[in-house]
Structure formats: C-alpha cells, structure tokens
Amino acid sequence: xxxxxxxxxxxxxxxxxxxxxxxxxxxxxxxxxxxxxxxxxxxxxxxxxxxxxxxxxxxxxxxxxxxxxxxxxxxxxxxxxxxxxxxxxxxxxxxxxxxxxxxxxxxxxxxxxxxxxxxxxxxxxxxxxxxxxxxxxxxxxxxxxxxxxxxxxxxxxxxxxxxxxxxxxxxxxxxxxxxxxxxxxxxxxxxxxxxxxxxxxxxxxxxxxxxxxxxxxxxxxxxxxxxxxxxxxxxxxxxxxxxxxxxxxxxxxxxxxxxxxxxxxxxxxxxxxxxxxxxxxxxxxxxxxxxxxxxxxxxxxxxxxxxxxxxxxxxxxxxxxxxxxxxxxxxxxxxxxxxxxxxxxxxxxxxxxxxxxxxxxxxxxxxxxxxxxxxxxxxxxxxxxxxxxxxxxxxxxxxxxxxxxxxxxxxxxxxxxxxxxxxxxxxxxxxxxxxxxxxxxxxxxxxxxxxxxxxxxxxxxxxxxxxxxxxxxxxxxxxxxxxxxxxxxxxxxxxxxxxxxxxxxxxxxxxxxxxxxxxxxxxxxxxxxxxxxxxxxxxxxxxxxxxxxxxxxxxxxxxxxxxxxxxxxxxxxxxxxxxxxxxxxxxxxxxxxxxxxxxxxxxxxxxxxxxxxxxxxxxxxxxxxxxxxxxxxxxxxxxxxxxxxxxxxxxxxxxxxxxxxxxxxxxxxxxxxxxxxxxxxxxxxxxxxxxxxxxxxxxxxxxxxxx
Numbered sequence: 001x002x003x004x005x006x007x008x009x010x011x012x013x014x015x016x017x018x019x020x021x022x023x024x025x026x027x028x029x030x031x032x033x034x035x036x037x038x039x040x041x042x043x044x045x046x047x048x049x050x051x052x053x054x055x056x057x058x059x060x061x062x063x064x065x066x067x068x069x070x071x072x073x074x075x076x077x078x079x080x081x082x083x084x085x086x087x088x089x090x091x092x093x094x095x096x097x098x099x100x101x102x103x104x105x106x107x108x109x110x111x112x113x114x115x116x117x118x119x120x121x122x123x124x125x126x127x128x129x130x131x132x133x134x135x136x137x138x139x140x141x142x143x144x145x146x147x148x149x150x151x152x153x154x155x156x157x158x159x160x161x162x163x164x165x166x167x168x169x170x171x172x173x174x175x176x177x178x179x180x181x182x183x184x185x186x187x188x189x190x191x192x193x194x195x196x197x198x199x200x201x202x203x204x205x206x207x208x209x210x211x212x213x214x215x216x217x218x219x220x221x222x223x224x225x226x227x228x229x230x231x232x233x234x235x236x237x238x239x240x241x242x243x244x245x246x247x248x249x250x251x252x253x254x255x256x257x258x259x260x261x262x263x264x265x266x267x268x269x270x271x272x273x274x275x276x277x278x279x280x281x282x283x284x285x286x287x288x289x290x291x292x293x294x295x296x297x298x299x300x301x302x303x304x305x306x307x308x309x310x311x312x313x314x315x316x317x318x319x320x321x322x323x324x325x326x327x328x329x330x331x332x333x334x335x336x337x338x339x340x341x342x343x344x345x346x347x348x349x350x351x352x353x354x355x356x357x358x359x360x361x362x363x364x365x366x367x368x369x370x371x372x373x374x375x376x377x378x379x380x381x382x383x384x385x386x387x388x389x390x391x392x393x394x395x396x397x398x399x400x401x402x403x404x405x406x407x408x409x410x411x412x413x414x415x416x417x418x419x420x421x422x423x424x425x426x427x428x429x430x431x432x433x434x435x436x437x438x439x440x441x442x443x444x445x446x447x448x449x450x451x452x453x454x455x456x457x458x459x460x461x462x463x464x465x466x467x468x469x470x471x472x473x474x475x476x477x478x479x480x481x482x483x484x485x486x487x488x489x490x491x492x493x494x495x496x497x498x499x500x501x502x503x504x505x506x507x508x509x510x511x512x513x514x515x516x517x518x519x520x521x522x523x524x525x526x527x528x529x530x531x532x533x534x535x536x537x538x539x540x541x542x543x544x545x546x547x548x549x550x551x552x553x554x555x556x557x558x559x560x561x562x563x564x565x566x567x568x569x570x571x572x573x574x575x576x577x578x579x580x581x582x583x584x585x586x587x588x589x590x591x592x593x594x595x596x597x598x599x600x601x602x603x604x605x606x607x608x609x610x611x612x613x614x615x616x617x618x619x620x621x622x623x624x625x626x627x628x629x630x631x632x633x634x635x636x637x638x639x640x641x642x643x644x645x646x647x648x649x650x651x652x653x654x655x656x657x658x659x660x661x662x663x664x665x666x667x668x669x670x671x672x673x674x675x676x677x678x679x680x681x682x683x684x685x686x687x688x689x690x691x692x693x694x695x696x697x698x699x700x701x702x703x704x705x706x707x
C-alpha cells in the first residue's frame with residue numbers, strides 16, 4: 001500500500017465534524033493523495049481542505065467584489081437592499097444554527113459591519129482609500145477571534161460514535177479488517193456516515209462487503225453502502241448507513257399469518273407499507289398483477305393463495321374450530337404448473353394447457369348462469385351474493401395470462417385465444433355479483449397481455465411489480481413516469497385502486513431459504529378447509545367440471561384423484577367412452593343405445609333420436625377400427641408430438657375418449673408428453689404394441705368391479 005504524505009502545520013491530522021470544525025485526533029495518521037488531480041482541482045481541494053484558515057480572507061474578497069459590481073453598475077440601491085437582507089438573514093440564522101452566545105454575537109457583529117461597509121462602498125467605490133483600509137482593518141480584526149476560537153474549540157464527538165465503535169469492533173475481524181477503527185460518525189439514527197480508519201488494508205478489501213457488514217449488524221442488505229475515499233485519504237473508507245423503510249425489510253409469513261382473513265368478506269393482507277403498517281384491502285374483486293420475470297409476482301400469488309384458501313367459518317360448530325372455507329380456487333398455469341403444483345391440495349380445478357383453459361372458463365360462464373338462476377342474490381345487500389361454505393366464492397387464478405389471452409394472428413392457437421379472451425371478459429362483467437373473481441398475472445398492462453380494454457378495465461385491484469420499461473406500467477398505476485417502477489426490488493410492488501395514489505408495499509417472503517416448501521405446507525393445512533361447490537353451480541359447469549379430477553395431470557393428482565386407469569361413474573362417461581359402457585352383443589348394444597336416446601319412451605321418438613341411434617350403432621360397430629386408427633395416428637406423430645385435440649377431432653371422438661387412452665399408454669410407458677400436451681411414442685415402440693396395450697386396458701375396464 002502506498003504511503004500518504006505527511007501533513008504540514010496548517011494541514012495537520014484532523015477530523016471534520018458536521019459543523020465544519022477541524023480538530024486533531026491523536027494517533028490517527030491521515031493525509032491527502034493529490035498526485036492524480038489537475039491543477040484547478042488541486043487548488044479547489046486545497047481551498048476546501050483549509051477552508052477554516054481561509055474564511056476571513058475569502059469573506060473579505062467576496063465583499064469587495066460585490067461592492068465593485070454595485071459601484072460599476074451604478075446600482076447603489078441594490079447594494080443597500082442586499083446589505084439589509086444580509087443582516088436580517090444572518091441575524092436569524094445565527095440564533096438558529098449556533099449554540100453558543102459568544103458565537104451568535106460574533107456572527108451578528110460581522111454581518112452588521114459588513115453591511116455598513118457594503119452600502120458605503122457601493123456609493124463611493126471599494127477602491128476609495130478609506131473604504132479599502134476599512135475593509136483590511138475590519139477583516140484582520142475579526143480574523144483574530146475567529147482563529148483563536150475555532151482552533152481551540154473542544155471537539156464534541158457524535159453521541160453515536162461510541163455505539164458504532166462497539167458495533168464495528170465486534171464484526172471487523174469476521175470480514176478481514178482486524179485493527180481498523182471507527183474514528184468519526186456524522187449524522188443521526190436515520191442517516192449516518194461512519195469513517196473507518198483502516199489498518200494496512202485498502203478500499204479494495206472493503207468494497208464487496210457491504211451486504212456482509214449489513215448482515216452481521218442485523219440490518220437489511222441495502223442499509224449499508226461503502227464510499228470510496230482514496231482521493232482524499234487512501235487509508236480510510238466511509239460506511240453510509242440509511243435507515244430503510246418497512247418495504248426494504250424481509251417480511252415473514254409467520255408475522256402476517258395472524259392477520260389473514262377469517263372469511264371472504266374480511267380484508268386480505270398484501271404486506272407492509274413504508275410506514276410499517278399492514279396494508280389490508282377487500283378480497284372480493286378482480287385482480288391485475290403485473291411485473292417482469294423474477295420481480296415477485298409468483299411470491300405474491302403464493303401469499304394470496306394462502307389467504308384465499310385459508311378462510312373459514314368463524315361460527316363453525318364446537319369441535320370443528322377451523323370450519324370450512326368460503327372460497328374455492330380454479331388455477332390456470334400455462335408454465336407447466338410451476339406455481340400451481342405447490343397448491344394442488346386446495347385447487348379444485350387446474351388447467352396447464354390452452355385447451356384446458358378454454359374448457360374451464362367457458363364452463364365458468366355456465367356456472368355463473370346456473371348460480372344466477374338458483375342463488376338467493378337478494379338475501380345479501382340486494383345485488384351482491386354473500387359467500388358461504390355452502391355457496392363459496394370462486395377465484396380463477398391465471399398465471400402468465402398473456403399466453404392465453406390477446407391475439408396471435410396466424411398461429412394455430414388464435415381461435416382458442418379468441419374464445420378464452422371472450423370468456424374471461426364475460427366473467428369480468430358478470431362474475432363479481434355472483435362471487436366469481438379473476439386473478440390475472442402478466443408482465444405488462446398492455447392489451448397484448450390482457451386481451452381487451454373491457455377486460456382490463458374491470459380488474460380493479462392492481463399490483464405493479466418491477467417492470468422492464470416504465471411504459472409497461474402505464475395501464476396499471478397512475479402517474480407511472482414519476483414512480484420508480486423499474487427500480488423496485490423483488491417482492492416490492494405498488495398497489496393501486498380507483499383514483500387513490502399508488503401505495504408502495506412489500507409482501508411476505510413465501511419461499512425463504514429456511515423453508516422453501518412453505519406454500520406446500522400451507523396448502524396441506526388449508527386442504528382440511530376446502531369447500532365443495534354447490535350442486536346447482538357445479539351442474540352449470542357440465543361434464544367439463546364433473547370429470548375435471550379424472551383428467552388431472554399426473555403431477556397434480558392427489559391420492560384420491562381417479563387416474564386414467566380407474567373406473568369412473570357411468571353417468572359421467574356416457575358420451576365420453578362408448579367402449580366402456582356398450583354391451584358386447586349387437587342386439588344388446590342397439591337396445592342400450594335406444595334406451596339412452598329415448599326410444600320407446602314418451603314423448604315419441606323424433607327424427608333426431610333415430611339419427612342419434614344410427615350414429616351410436618355405427619360408432620359401437622367401428623370402435624375397434626377407431627382404436628387401431630388412433631394408434632396409427634399416434635405412432636406417426638412428428639418429433640414434437642401430436643396434441644390430444646388433433647387426435648379426437650380427426651377421429652370424431654370425444655376429448656375424454658382420447659385423453660383416457662393417451663393416459664393409459666403413458667402409464668404403460670409407451671408414449672411420453674414431450675412438451676405442453678404434445679404426445680409421441682417412445683423410441684422403438686410400435687403401433688402393434690400400443691394396440692395390444694389398449695386392448696388389455698379395455699379388457700381390464702370391462703371386468704366386473706367387486707361390490
């Protein structure tokens with residue numbers, strides 16, 4: 001380490017206090033390093049370094065120059081006004097800023113003498129012999145008490161110095177800075193600059209330890225910054241401490257959990273605001289969540305899921321203290337279910353592909369119709385249904401909704417995205433009155449993410465996490481240009497509703513290092529409270545809702561979820577799987593189909609009934625050929641696979657018929673889901689092998705099931 005030059009008598013070892021005083025600190029080596037500065041910078045640095053000694057001469061020179069300007073411009077009146085203002089300001093400031101009576105008297109005397117001289121010099125000129133000598137004598141006279149008082153005034157250290165010295169001595173050896181000392185502290189409990197005298201170390205040894213120092217001191221990571229002092233003193237560094245607000249500190253779920261809502265009509269807790277208060281808002285609304293990747297959207301979805309699925313009936317009978325929740329969750333996760341998988345126990349219906357998402361939202365429209373026809377809406381406040389365990393509110397959570405909403409011209413998914421957007425828009429208009437709510441999360445607030453302005457406009461609860469560009473927040477929060485929407489830390493967001501100003505908030509950390517599986521633990525606890533959708537509303541969802549669990553992807557399947565090999569009730573499979581419900585003989589098949597179509601039952605059979613019977617007989621007779629064609633189509637799938645939708649549309653069969661067989665082949669280890677619902681045979685698997693596997697699967701399903 002290069003040694004700094006020793007100081008002279010006028011630039012001796014010193015410490016500057018907040019008030020600008022200079023005092024020697026025994027035992028502390030100090031000195032400037034100015035070799036790399038330009039001449040002008042050296043002059044400025046030396047003037048600033050010795051500002052106490054140069055103050056009398058500097059004030060005299062400034063006073064003379066001001067008088068010269070007023071005299072030459074013949075504006076003596078302006079000089080008089082300036083002098084009067086100077087006296088008034090100095091008189092007021094001295095009483096406020098200085099804590100000693102002698103210093104107040106000195107400052108006011110200097111101001112009065114300087115103002116009298118300025119007025120006279122503005123009239124007769126600063127070069128007048130009397131004025132010039134008066135300035136020199138007055139400056140010299142006032143310089144004597146200035147030097148005498150300033151250079152001997154005792155040093156009063158900051159009351160925080162001792163505290164920071166104790167703190168630093170406890171941690172310095174752990175970061176490799178043994179022997180270093182805190183020599184000065186400027187500031188207060190909210191903001192402080194702590195000067196560290198190093199012992200053989202340099203700035204390079206300290207610069208990367210800001211977060212470590214903060215951690216050892218028990219502070220948030222951003223509470224400590226390290227400032228380079230090599231241009232002034234290479235043997236020192238400065239720590240800058242800033243008291244962070246509540247949104248800068250990590251929030252634990254355990255601290256927030258006691259405040260979680262007990263029922264759907266209670267406010268939900270988003271996190272802490274800058275004041276440290278918990279931010280609570282109404283739960284029953286449509287939600288918009290916007291933010292770039294890894295900004296904290298999924299973390300906040302976990303917090304919302306924990307509270308939505310954790311509600312319960314506070315008036316539950318004795319012996320069932322947790323009761324039953326009054327909220328149910330449907331989840332669409334087109335990222336393969338990375339977020340939804342943690343909550344599989346409490347999610348009632350899940351979709352991880354575009355077809356499943358369309359099926360879900362269109363079924364929800366039917367549920368809204370059914371609930372509107374059967375629910376006692378007027379029993380609440382007249383136009384809003386009250387959630388209850390018997391008739392729970394339904395939250396449809398859609399993570400990365402831009403994958404399914406909006407438009408993608410020229411793509412095969414365009415028709416599906418159009419249907420999905422139309423269904424979501426309908427739910428946003430009609431769902432809230434009947435307790436169906438959307439929670440849509442995307443990376444920006446554009447129509448490319450949310451589909452239509454009508455849909456976006458109905459999302460009243462808005463959370464804006466960090467975005468890539470300010471413009472990405474323009475449809476989410478008001479006054480977005482003046483907000484730091486690109487600088488928010490992970491977990492921080494702005495909450496905005498209606499015309500209120502956006503509120504900075506930090507949500508709880510739901511996947512902390514000490515417990516990465518916290519969401520799964522909460523999901524298993526809350527599963528005990530999971531309600532059941534009322535029969536009238538469930539009927540509105542049709543077969544799509546009735547068979548949702550049988551079609552759950554493998555990684556979301558619960559222990560009691562029917563698999564593709566489990567026999568499901570015939571009433572949910574009549575139109576889905578004719579091979580499993582049709583008797584073996586032709587006569588029996590025809591009779592069964594006639595009974596299903598209504599033949600021989602009043603009212604009389606219509607032409608449509610006969611057509612239906614004919615179609616079913618043809619289907620029953622050719623089911624063997626259909627299975628063979630199914631295997632051939634699957635066996636000739638391209639490398640990226642073929643979708644189940646393409647299979648059942650080509651064969652004219654139902655979605656469930658094809659889905660059961662694909663899952664049966666997957667369970668047998670013959671086909672694989674290569675990407676997002678695209679299936680293809682494994683290497684070396686032949687069409688004949690798949691055919692035999694399906695014959696065995698069908699034979700097993702026809703076997704009698706023990707009572």
